[in-house]
Amino acid sequence: MASLDFKDRVAVVTGAGAGLGRSYALLFASRGAKVVVNDLGSGRHGEGQQSAAADSVVAEIRKNGGIAVADYNSVVDGEKVIKTALDNFGRVDIVVNNAGILRDRSFARISDQDWDLIHAVHLKGSFKVTQAAWPIFRKQNYGRIIMTSSNAGIYGNFGQANYSAAKLGLVGLANTLAIEGQKYNIHCNVIVPTAASRLTEDILPPDLFKELKPEYIAPVVAYLCHESCDANGEIIESAIGWVGKLHYIRSQGKLLRTSNSPTFTIEDVQANWSQAMDMSKAKHLDNIQEATAALVDSINNNGSSDSGASGDDSNLFKIDNNKLILYSLAVGATVTKPAHLSYLYENHENFQPAPGFFILPGLMTIMTSSVTADALPHADVSPTNILHGEQYLEVVGKLPTEGQVRTEVSVADVLDKGSGAVVIVDFSTYNGDEVIVKGQMMAFCVGAGNFGGPRNSAKAIAPVPPPKRQPDAVIEEKTSEDAAALYRLCGDLNPLHIDSNIAQMAGYKKPILHGLCTVGYSVRHVLDQYADSDGSLFKSYKVRFSKPVLPGQTLRTLMWREGNRIYFSTQIKETGAEVVTGAYVDLKEVKMTASTKLVSAPSLESDAIFQKIIDGVKEDPAKAKSVNGIFLYEITKDGKKVKEWTLDLKKGEVYEGQPKGGKADTTLTVSDSDMVDIAFGKLQAQAAYMRGKLKIKGNIMLTQKLVPLLKSGPKL
Numbered sequence: 001m002a003s004l005d006f007k008d009r010v011a012v013v014t015g016a017g018a019g020l021g022r023s024y025a026l027l028f029a030s031r032g033a034k035v036v037v038n039d040l041g042s043g044r045h046g047e048g049q050q051s052a053a054a055d056s057v058v059a060e061i062r063k064n065g066g067i068a069v070a071d072y073n074s075v076v077d078g079e080k081v082i083k084t085a086l087d088n089f090g091r092v093d094i095v096v097n098n099a100g101i102l103r104d105r106s107f108a109r110i111s112d113q114d115w116d117l118i119h120a121v122h123l124k125g126s127f128k129v130t131q132a133a134w135p136i137f138r139k140q141n142y143g144r145i146i147m148t149s150s151n152a153g154i155y156g157n158f159g160q161a162n163y164s165a166a167k168l169g170l171v172g173l174a175n176t177l178a179i180e181g182q183k184y185n186i187h188c189n190v191i192v193p194t195a196a197s198r199l200t201e202d203i204l205p206p207d208l209f210k211e212l213k214p215e216y217i218a219p220v221v222a223y224l225c226h227e228s229c230d231a232n233g234e235i236i237e238s239a240i241g242w243v244g245k246l247h248y249i250r251s252q253g254k255l256l257r258t259s260n261s262p263t264f265t266i267e268d269v270q271a272n273w274s275q276a277m278d279m280s281k282a283k284h285l286d287n288i289q290e291a292t293a294a295l296v297d298s299i300n301n302n303g304s305s306d307s308g309a310s311g312d313d314s315n316l317f318k319i320d321n322n323k324l325i326l327y328s329l330a331v332g333a334t335v336t337k338p339a340h341l342s343y344l345y346e347n348h349e350n351f352q353p354a355p356g357f358f359i360l361p362g363l364m365t366i367m368t369s370s371v372t373a374d375a376l377p378h379a380d381v382s383p384t385n386i387l388h389g390e391q392y393l394e395v396v397g398k399l400p401t402e403g404q405v406r407t408e409v410s411v412a413d414v415l416d417k418g419s420g421a422v423v424i425v426d427f428s429t430y431n432g433d434e435v436i437v438k439g440q441m442m443a444f445c446v447g448a449g450n451f452g453g454p455r456n457s458a459k460a461i462a463p464v465p466p467p468k469r470q471p472d473a474v475i476e477e478k479t480s481e482d483a484a485a486l487y488r489l490c491g492d493l494n495p496l497h498i499d500s501n502i503a504q505m506a507g508y509k510k511p512i513l514h515g516l517c518t519v520g521y522s523v524r525h526v527l528d529q530y531a532d533s534d535g536s537l538f539k540s541y542k543v544r545f546s547k548p549v550l551p552g553q554t555l556r557t558l559m560w561r562e563g564n565r566i567y568f569s570t571q572i573k574e575t576g577a578e579v580v581t582g583a584y585v586d587l588k589e590v591k592m593t594a595s596t597k598l599v600s601a602p603s604l605e606s607d608a609i610f611q612k613i614i615d616g617v618k619e620d621p622a623k624a625k626s627v628n629g630i631f632l633y634e635i636t637k638d639g640k641k642v643k644e645w646t647l648d649l650k651k652g653e654v655y656e657g658q659p660k661g662g663k664a665d666t667t668l669t670v671s672d673s674d675m676v677d678i679a680f681g682k683l684q685a686q687a688a689y690m691r692g693k694l695k696i697k698g699n700i701m702l703t704q705k706l707v708p709l710l711k712s713g714p715k716l
Helices: 019-030 053-064 077-090 110-142 151-155 159-184 206-211 218-224 267-276 288-301 323-332 338-344 353-368 373-374 483-490 500-505 517-528 605-619 621-623 673-677 685-690 701-710
Strands: 010-013 034-038 067-071 094-097 141-150 188-193 236-241 242-246 316-319 386-395 403-417 422-431 434-446 473-478 540-544 554-562 563-574 577-585 630-637 638-647 653-656 667-670 694-698
Touching: 010 019, 010 077, 010 159, 010 577, 019 034, 019 067, 019 218, 019 563, 034 053, 034 077, 053 067, 067 077, 067 694, 077 110, 094 267, 110 159, 110 188, 110 685, 141 159, 141 218, 151 159, 151 188, 159 188, 206 373, 218 236, 218 288, 316 323, 316 353, 323 338, 323 353, 323 483, 323 517, 323 554, 353 386, 353 422, 353 434, 353 517, 373 422, 386 517, 473 517, 517 540, 517 554, 517 563, 517 577, 605 621, 605 638, 605 653, 605 673, 630 673, 630 701, 667 673, 667 701, 673 685
Parallel strands: 010 034, 010 094, 034 067, 094 141, 141 188, 188 236, 630 667
Antiparallel strands: 236 242, 316 403, 386 434, 386 540, 403 422, 422 434, 473 554, 540 577, 554 563, 563 577, 630 638, 638 653, 667 694
């Protein structure tokens, strides 16, 4: 085994004048590190100040052929400590926060000074020294940090409330630094030592004091600081040559709400207390995301008012009027549209479920089972790393409006996509012995790939792109700010859709809408347009989820009809982003009444101009891409904006609507007739701009490259 050295590394050790700090400094120096020996030279209660302690250790290091300098600053002045390292050695690689004092008092007798001094030296001092070194670590993409906690902090100790609080505070500080520093190769760990030192002198029994040599802790700390050690965010306990790891565990817990009531009482807490506190199935959770996911999983697995399950019958789902109406409201059905009353009024002569409702029995069964995790035994699968990628749903029987249905699930295939794995789960929902619904869910499990599996599967129901023409119909609808809060009552209680803190941790500025809620809106739009809002004409749908939607944004469903199949894609009107792609609805028949209107954008004279541009781009995409810009045309009529066109000449795409990703380099606003005149040369673009007929925002010079695209005569 090769020896581990610290050549060319600079280590700062605080409180290094004696005890543990001295042992750390000597060991680092003996392995080639340049060492800053920091020690204020005070007693164990923080009194006095002298340089002798640090000087003595520096002299010892130099005597042994090592390199070291002394630093006499208080750790509260952390920037001065780090400056000593920079002034003498030009860098810093390792910070061992070891300085400490004691002010032991029973809780009732702790003074403000006792409290403040302990926190200043232990907690604030570690914070200040580490913060001063942090930008250096980030710049050089390397750093190792040790926080020194104590068993008093982990377990508590009589007479040390101030000390215990500060020492456990260091654990929380280290946990966060480990997370924030990870991408910069900065590791932060906690050492919980039991050793003879100035702090334990006259406290530990003499015989034990002799055995608890600091030299038995130093190798552990040194290894944690070596570049070969990948430990990060760990709590390491060490004493008399023994080393071990500490971590928190959490019980499985107990859901206090019942399927019949969303509230619970103090008596409910009392009745379930023993089970909630049972640690026989306790688990360790590595981070706050896992903790949140485990909480959601516990809620789902304990059953809720939405699952309809009881006991171990997690594949059973209860259906009643309230659930059917709630789902319909959640996907935007409204009493302002008389045709929607069949979804919203239980006494309606044609009361029926919105077809999308029957995704819920399959979804809830999959969520409350281990089918996805069981399909990936090589990976650590949790709700935090599973993305709902695609969904298929098909109605094959009569859909009930009340009763209990049963869902059976099975894994159809597992695909290896490199960065992750795709688990294809098939499900069938039964009403008695009759299959009423079949479906397929594709779950993408981040980080679970590279296991040597197939990349594609013949068992997967594939998404299908829409026809390459303008949509036949477009429906726009603004979602409610409360849409996610309402939809989660249908069964998916993931706090990502309601809790702002969790949403921000996941990278969203606010809770996002459930993907299946977005699909519910889109499928309803298709039924409104091509089935006279009659859910009984629905046969199946297939969708791929591409981006999330925020509650309150406007959904824009673009539809193309080919026979009884309606292709669709869903965009966010405000951003132009596509959120549902490769989608279609198959209908048993198309039913369009005299009152049905095609609600696509109006046909304009300038449409022909943009169609010519589309043809030109297809004919010579390289020349189009040479423009290297994204242009948004806002076409007006009678002073009102009636249509938008995007010329994404970075990708070589031209389409109706806003840019699908990012934003336009240049936005041009022009009337329909003026656009035609400019294209045919009847109106010079510069003259139109000077007369206010053509408004341009953004990169004006980039528009000069558009001239070849807008000429009607020569081809592109």
